[in-house]
Amino acid sequence: EAGVTQFPSHSVIEKGQTVTLRCDPISGHDNLYWYRRVMGKEIKFLLHFVKESKQDESGMPNNRFLAERTGGTYSTLKVQPAELEDSGVYFCASSRDSGVDTGELFFGEGSRLTVL
C-alpha cells in the first residue's frame, strides 16, 4: 500500500510568486490534513478535509493560502503571493477515521518551501 505522497519535495521561489503543493493521501482515507512547520517552531495544524469538504480550516494563516480537495482524492495547497514568512515544511497527513482513538494519522515526507 502506497503511503502519503507529497510533491514537490522542495520548492524555492521568489517573494510574490505562487506555489502549489500537492498531497496524495492513502487510498480510501477520507480524512486529509495539512500541517506546517516553520523553522525552529512546532508543527502547526492548518486544515482538515473530510472527503472534499473542509471540516476545519481554523489554522490557515491568512487568505493567501487556498486549499482544495477536488473529488475527495488528492489535495492542493496554493500560496499566492508567497511571503518570506511562508518558508517552512508543509506536511500532509491522512487517516481513515477522524477520531484519533480509532485511527492514526499517516504523514507524508513533507514539502519544503523556501521563499527568497
Place this chain on the structure above:
Amino acid sequence: AQSVTQLGSHVSVSEGALVLLRCNYSSSVPPYLFWYVQYPNQGLQLLLKYTSAATLVKGINGFEAEFKKSETSFHLTKPSAHMSDAAEYFCAVTGYNQGGKLIFGQGTELSVKP
C-alpha cells in the same frame, strides 16, 4: 486550550544508555497524547498513543510512555538506545472529538553516540 512542552530541543545519549524524552501537556479536556518520530528524509511515524486506556503505553521499537495526570506528563523512554534511534521526536496532544487536529511540541532531536 491545549499546549505541549518538550523539555530539551537536543538530547544526546550513548548507545545502550537509557533514553528519556520529556513531554508536559496542558489540556482543558481529557487529553489524547501521542509520540511521533521523524527519521531523516522521512515523514512522521506514530510511535505510540494514549487514549484513556492503560496509563503505560508501549509502542514500536521498544519505546514506551507513561501518562501521569498529576504531573501532566507523558515522557517517552527506552531502556537501551540504539544508533538507529537517532531522529527527531514529537509529542502531541488532542482531545476527544477533535479528530486529527494535533497540537505538537517543538520536537526533540535525539543523537546516539557510539
